[in-house]
Amino acid sequence: xxxxxxxxxxxxxxxxxxxxxxxxxxxxxxxxxxxxxxxxxxxxxxxxxxxxxxxxxxxxxxxxxxxxxxxxxxxxxxxxxxxxxxxxxxxxxxxxxxxxxxxxxxxxxxxxxxxxxxxxxxxxxxxxxxxxxxxxxxxxxxxxxxxxxxxxxxxxxxxxxxxxxxxxxxxxxxxxxxxxxxxxxxxxxxxxxxxxxxxxxxxxxxxxxxxxxxxxxxxxxxxxxxxxxxxxxxxxxxxxxxxxxxxxxxxxxxxxxxxxxxxxxxxxxxxxxxxxxxxxxxxxxxxxxxxxxxxxxxxxxxxxxxxxxxxxxxxxxxxxxxxxxxxxxxxxxxxxxxxxxxxxxxxxxxxxxxxxxxxxxxxxxxxxxxxxxxxxxxxxxxxxxxxxxxxxxxxxxxxxxxxxxxxxxxxxxxxxxxxxxxxxxxxxxxxxxxxxxxxxxxxxxxxxxxxxxxxxxxxxxxxxxxxxxxxxxxxxxxxxxxxxxxxxxxxxxxxxxxxxxxxxxxxxxxxxxxxxxxxxxxx
Amino acid sequence: xxxxxxxxxxxxxxxxxxxxxxxxxxxxxxxxxxxxxxxxxxxxxxxxxxxxxxxxxxxxxxxxxxxxxxxxxxxxxxxxxxxxxxxxxxxxxxxxxxxxxxxxxxxxxxxxxxxxxxxxxxxxxxxxxxxxxxxxxxxxxxxxxxxxxxxxxxxxxxxxxxxxxxxxxxxxxxxxxxxxxxxxxxxxxxxxxxxxxxxxxxxxxxxxxxxxxxxxxxxxxxxxxxxxxxxxxxxxxxxxxxxxxxxxxxxxxxxxxxxxxxxxxxxxxxxxxxxxxxxxxxxxxxxxxxxxxxxxxxxxxxxxxxxxxxxxxxxxxxxxxxxxxxxxxxxxxxxxxxxxxxxxxxxxxxxxxxxxxxxxxxxxxxxxxxxxxxxxx
Ligand SMILES: Nc1ncnc2c1ncn2[C@@H]1O[C@H](COP(=O)(O)OP(=O)(O)OP(=O)(O)O)[C@@H](O)[C@H]1O
Ligand SMILES: [Mg+2]
Numbered sequence: 001x002x003x004x005x006x007x008x009x010x011x012x013x014x015x016x017x018x019x020x021x022x023x024x025x026x027x028x029x030x031x032x033x034x035x036x037x038x039x040x041x042x043x044x045x046x047x048x049x050x051x052x053x054x055x056x057x058x059x060x061x062x063x064x065x066x067x068x069x070x071x072x073x074x075x076x077x078x079x080x081x082x083x084x085x086x087x088x089x090x091x092x093x094x095x096x097x098x099x100x101x102x103x104x105x106x107x108x109x110x111x112x113x114x115x116x117x118x119x120x121x122x123x124x125x126x127x128x129x130x131x132x133x134x135x136x137x138x139x140x141x142x143x144x145x146x147x148x149x150x151x152x153x154x155x156x157x158x159x160x161x162x163x164x165x166x167x168x169x170x171x172x173x174x175x176x177x178x179x180x181x182x183x184x185x186x187x188x189x190x191x192x193x194x195x196x197x198x199x200x201x202x203x204x205x206x207x208x209x210x211x212x213x214x215x216x217x218x219x220x221x222x223x224x225x226x227x228x229x230x231x232x233x234x235x236x237x238x239x240x241x242x243x244x245x246x247x248x249x250x251x252x253x254x255x256x257x258x259x260x261x262x263x264x265x266x267x268x269x270x271x272x273x274x275x276x277x278x279x280x281x282x283x284x285x286x287x288x289x290x291x292x293x294x295x296x297x298x299x300x301x302x303x304x305x306x307x308x309x310x311x312x313x314x315x316x317x318x319x320x321x322x323x324x325x326x327x328x329x330x331x332x333x334x335x336x337x338x339x340x341x342x343x344x345x346x347x348x349x350x351x352x353x354x355x356x357x358x359x360x361x362x363x364x365x366x367x368x369x370x371x372x373x374x375x376x377x378x379x380x381x382x383x384x385x386x387x388x389x390x391x392x393x394x395x396x397x398x399x400x401x402x403x404x405x406x407x408x409x410x411x412x413x414x415x416x417x418x419x420x421x422x423x424x425x426x427x428x429x430x431x432x433x434x435x436x437x438x439x440x441x442x443x444x445x446x447x448x449x450x451x452x453x454x455x456x457x458x459x460x461x462x463x464x465x466x467x468x469x470x471x472x473x474x475x476x477x478x479x480x481x482x483x484x485x486x487x488x489x490x491x492x493x494x495x496x497x498x499x500x501x502x503x504x505x506x507x508x509x510x511x512x513x514x515x516x517x518x519x520x521x522x523x
Numbered sequence: 524x525x526x527x528x529x530x531x532x533x534x535x536x537x538x539x540x541x542x543x544x545x546x547x548x549x550x551x552x553x554x555x556x557x558x559x560x561x562x563x564x565x566x567x568x569x570x571x572x573x574x575x576x577x578x579x580x581x582x583x584x585x586x587x588x589x590x591x592x593x594x595x596x597x598x599x600x601x602x603x604x605x606x607x608x609x610x611x612x613x614x615x616x617x618x619x620x621x622x623x624x625x626x627x628x629x630x631x632x633x634x635x636x637x638x639x640x641x642x643x644x645x646x647x648x649x650x651x652x653x654x655x656x657x658x659x660x661x662x663x664x665x666x667x668x669x670x671x672x673x674x675x676x677x678x679x680x681x682x683x684x685x686x687x688x689x690x691x692x693x694x695x696x697x698x699x700x701x702x703x704x705x706x707x708x709x710x711x712x713x714x715x716x717x718x719x720x721x722x723x724x725x726x727x728x729x730x731x732x733x734x735x736x737x738x739x740x741x742x743x744x745x746x747x748x749x750x751x752x753x754x755x756x757x758x759x760x761x762x763x764x765x766x767x768x769x770x771x772x773x774x775x776x777x778x779x780x781x782x783x784x785x786x787x788x789x790x791x792x793x794x795x796x797x798x799x800x801x802x803x804x805x806x807x808x809x810x811x812x813x814x815x816x817x818x819x820x821x822x823x824x825x826x827x828x829x830x831x832x833x834x835x836x837x838x839x840x841x842x843x844x845x846x847x848x849x850x851x852x853x854x855x856x857x858x859x860x861x862x863x864x865x866x867x868x869x870x871x872x873x874x875x876x877x878x879x880x881x882x883x884x885x886x887x888x889x890x891x892x893x894x895x896x897x898x899x900x
Contacts, residue, residue: 342787
């Protein structure tokens with residue numbers, strides 16, 4: 001063993017949930033001043049293990065040592081008192097309050113008088129020290145996801161965290177934000193703090209982690225392997241127990257009829273500012289069309305307009321040549337329009353799986369039938385055929401490998417990746433004619449990503465038109481037949497034999513035509 | 524460190540322990556019922572202590588209450604009579620609460636239901652000699668329609684203008700009571716008294732005692748057809764919530780409105796419909812009460828059934844079938860209360876049950892832990 005002292009030691013941690021042994025005698029060691037990545041397939045028990053360490057769950061067996069001394073962590077408060085802070089996948093901030101107020105929330109100090117200005121300075125200093133730039137006075141709702149994450153980190157630093165646990169922090173970040181986060185993490189370890197980092201993106205793990213621990217089905221399959229002594233392929237095998245191909249076999253595209261056409265589409269965002277400024281694009285049956293862009297450039301609004309969730313303020317959407325939305329579109333609006341789109345085979349994998357895609361307290365079955373409960377065979381007159389619904393849920397659980405004790409389990413108990421699988425199962429199994437897929441592989445493990453890629457390609461072969469929105473340029477390029485690049489609500493151009501560098505330039509606001517003229521891109 | 528809180532000020536004295544609340548992430552399904560039952564028992568236990576302190580004999584008092592509510596067929600029947608409107612109102616609240624529509628206007632909808640049913644008899648829309656086979660259904664429909672109207676108003680305001688339904692339903696309660704009073708005092712008053720004339724027998728719901736000729740043991744039992752309304756309604760509401768497409772929509776909207784919208788559900792329309800059916804059920808409770816028990820329209824027709832219904836629904840954990848036993852428990856408390864007036868013990872128990880239940884909800888969501896304060900910390 002090396003002489004570096006251990007910040008945290010978890011010994012034989014065992015945690016059982018009804019129907020699953022989420023952690024089966026897990027040993028885990030975190031050295032002082034290291035970044036330790038925790039890997040594992042969906043439902044392997046990573047979040048559970050870290051919830052135990054952060055005091056949210058109580059282990060059924062096993063011991064936790066912090067700085068060599070055994071501790072009892074009954075609550076997140078206890079954990080932070082021992083210097084352990086966790087940042088969850090879903091942030092826990094009060095939207096209407098300012099950054100400073102959120103950071104001070106729940107602390108003993110200040111007691112009565114809020115001398116906010118003084119605290120704001122302290123927090124700004126702390127932010128500057130670690131490269132966590134965010135205005136202490138702004139309200140949470142005004143912040144982007146990346147900024148909110150910085151607030152969460154600041155909150156933990158302010159509480160004196162020596163060990164920071166981050167559960168899939170990069171899943172919600174744009175590429176440059178990830179760079180920024182990594183800088184912060186490196187600054188923190190340079191100060192002697194230690195970090196546990198959960199991610200499914202192996203290249204990130206290889207880039208940032210010192211050592212790696214892999215979980216599989218609740219057990220450790222690799223413990224504290226130095227990142228320099230392993231490879232992506234080996235990690236993938238340790239995670240999913242089989243060889244994973246990082247390479248996609250794709251048949252040549254064979255586009256058919258025009259399914260989706262956007263003509264000069266305009267829409268506003270939640271704050272009433274223009275989010276789409278005249279977007280025109282086409283997707284044919286049997287092709288996957290990628291939409292590249294940095295998050296917040298109108299992709300979410302675009303998906304929402306096409307699926308009827310957001311009104312268009314100008315232009316129109318044609319599906320199968322018929323105007324459905326905006327322009328001369330006739331027919332129902334709002335919920336009626338959404339129903340009509342669902343009926344005509346438009347499926348939607350939403351960006352926000354917990355707030356839009358699922359109902360957390362309803363069962364797996366109830367969540368699976370969300371789009372199909374109106375029609376045969378799930379519907380029978382006015383009633384729902386619960387036998388059919390259960391049949392459907394069991395079948396999807398089987399074929400999409402959704403790990404869940406029973407189909408009556410409320411979906412809030414599903415692991416992040418399994419929730420995503422449930423949504424994918426629902427949206428893909430409906431044999432869509434048009435599919436709007438937003439970040440479909442976010443939060444999935446490497447094995448599941450491979451599976452989703454195959455599913456998307458199978459849909460393409462079956463003649464579906466797929467609009468794929470992703471921030472993972474690599475994924476986008478390998479799956480898509482054509483790629484549009486969006487920037488500030490405008491299409492910068494369309495590339496066929498896409499080249500990453502060109503797309504990168506377009507994502508930051510260069511029109512393709514300009515690039516071609518300057519010779520920076522092939523004509 | 525930069526932290527300003529590094530040297531926390533300490534007060535002069537602190538308790539040697541702290542009480543921590545930890546949010547529960549995982550709660551087994553049985554826990555809810557166990558904690559609820561536990562809360563009811565605890566309430567009776569606390570009540571016993573209070574009785575003892577007051578110099579009473581808790582066991583005897585409880586024994587008396589049990590006998591007063593369930594002791595013989597006569598009091599049992601009276602308990603059921605009290606429980607009948609509670610079942611219907613409890614169902615009204617269950618339905619609305621399932622969609623997270625906080626209808627606390629069941630009391631007003633109850634009054635309007637009573638008014639609607641009375642209007643059939645007193646206006647009169649139907650002559651007194653009408654066959655009960657027509658009269659009773661007409662009164663039911665009128666009562667439900669009037670209640671539904673009283674639910675429609677806040678439902679529409681919410682769906683259209685996003686008016687908070689808690690405020691609007693609460694306010695409409697006062698309007699409903701005064702609306703009734705206007706008719707009792709001015710229009711349908713009987714010789715200046717604050718009540719309408721008695722209804723003709725054709726407008727009475729059949730009671731068990733009406734069959735005493737064939738079955739003598741039924742003599743004096745006042746349980747009326749309203750109980751059947753309640754039982755059937757419980758079955759229907761259960762079917763709606765857990766077996767029908769509409770109920771699925773209600774539960775989906777109640778759990779996550781954004782997901783419901785994503786699934787293409789018309790939330791505004793459901794808001795109005797659910798408020799109407801909820802109001803209709805409360806209205807039916809009003810109809811059954813005046814047609815089955817009071818037999819005239821008057822001011823005092825409800826000892827707060829509409830509000831007790833909220834508690835009943837909550838206690839039953841929004842399960843329409845569980846509403847029935849819970850309503851009977853509450854009916855028993857009301858009934859026993861009448862028997863041992865003026866000591867007010869059942870009122871006290873009712874209050875303690877309520878407090879314990881609300882507290883038990885906290886237990887369900889949090890784990891309470893007492894920790895010793897470390898010395899010198
Ligand atoms: N509170 C809970 N109640 C019941 N089961 C739970 C609970 N939390 C997690 N589980 C189950 O425990 C298992 C491990 O879940 P966990 O969230 O730790 O997985 P994970 O490794 O974080 O996966 P992912 O990569 O998908 O986020 C899963 O099968 C999950 O369904
Ligand atoms: Mg997880």
